Amino acid sequence: MKEGPDIAQIGALIGDPARANMLAALTGGRALTATELAGVGGITVQTASTHLAKLEAGGLLAQRKQGRHRYFTLADEAVARLIENMMGFAAGRGHLRHRPGPKEPALRKARICYDHLAGDYGVRMLDSLIASGAIEAVGEGLALTEKGESDLARIGIDVGNLRSSRRPLCRSCLDWSERRAHLAGSLGKALLSSFLDRGWARRTAESRSILFTPEGDRQFLRLFPVEV
């Protein structure tokens, strides 16, 4: 069979544990240097360098030189979606590197998924937005309602502005820890940014987890209540 696109190539790229770890780390959205990526991959820099070259040649990564550093990021959002997709799939099959348990509680509570909020808090936020009628779930997709637009304006998010980008406003992204959807898309990004800007939460140094301050926690839970 010589029909269709070549899945094996990208499968093989993702199929190496070191490379998979690097890609997963980059799903954190932050650009990382070759040395840092070597760390997360558990390999030496030389080896990491060849891996990174392969990933770049395969179109999964982009790099930006800055001084004597080389910052690597995922090539675009499609790559991030693919990785998260595969994570969701793998989690569903029980392909976990460690037994499930409450292993990385912080990561399960709130983490960054490329550029938006994931984990328990991410799922909660979307649930709450749907319950309040701000977002409508239609089939697999999500749509912002009129009410949602004005609700968001009240907390300082200008939806009209976001619409101008080519990127979809609302997108649903399957959460691998919660096995339910959370909010991605430019709106998901804007919401997370606003939390960070307000000082409600901050990103941690080397991990994908997001730490809420006590005050931020209160505000977040107030803003996105759950049904009882």
Next chain:
Amino acid sequence: MKEGPDIAQIGALIGDPARANMLAALTGGRALTATELAGVGGITVQTASTHLAKLEAGGLLAQRKQGRHRYFTLADEAVARLIENMMGFAAGRGHLRHRPGPKEPALRKARICYDHLAGDYGVRMLDSLIASGAIEAVGEGLALTEKGESDLARIGIDVGNLRSSRRPLCRSCLDWSERRAHLAGSLGKALLSSFLDRGWARRTAESRSILFTPEGDRQFLRLFPVEV
């Protein structure tokens, strides 16, 4: 990094060309025997057997014994979605096994994607359903309208019946040849089934392509007109 699901495992499973070919062939929805799969993979049966065992252990494949044959299928729809996802992604990056051109015209015109119609005709059908107001595209998702439900009843598709299944009614699936969405989900399956039942089209023996009869072609194009 020891966090999160193990993406590398399934990446590696898909990353071997022989296995990728087998999986792609099984995306055709039809159960295939080990010998047939050896053929599409371009390997001997012994080798195929070990590959199939690995894929099954990895949860990607299911097998059913029937007499002295062993029929392999994708484990479930999630696997099919993952494969099609990756195909769409790979096509977008130009990871084609052959140069794009009009290589497999029949396959690009109409083919089966697990259990629904894909290719030019698949995309056209969804476009037409949206244009006529039978289906609404909301964000990334698709929703059947009241009008759609009665339109479909008129051509003999009982939507109420489909709803009873746990599977989503409408799902959008990215078409790797057209780079646009076509209709998946139980409705997509029902529509394709009805075309086949009516004798408008038939599946081909060893390929994923779907051949429309001249009469079926006429009927299909009449039923799903395109905007001019």
Next chain:
DNA sequence: TTCATAGTTCGATCGTAACCGAAGCATCGC
């Protein structure tokens, strides 16, 4: 029973790719 077909298991070969040490560039700070 015997033969034929479908598939798996075993054993051995072979290629490829991951890996690291060492050397080579490039950029920064001094």
Next chain:
DNA sequence: GCGATGCTTCGGTTACGATCGAACTATGAA
């Protein structure tokens, strides 16, 4: 200029896994 840091390239080793021939098991047909 110098040395230090970040990264890549080169060379050689090693290990894993894809592959196939041959032997083995299972189902069916005669």
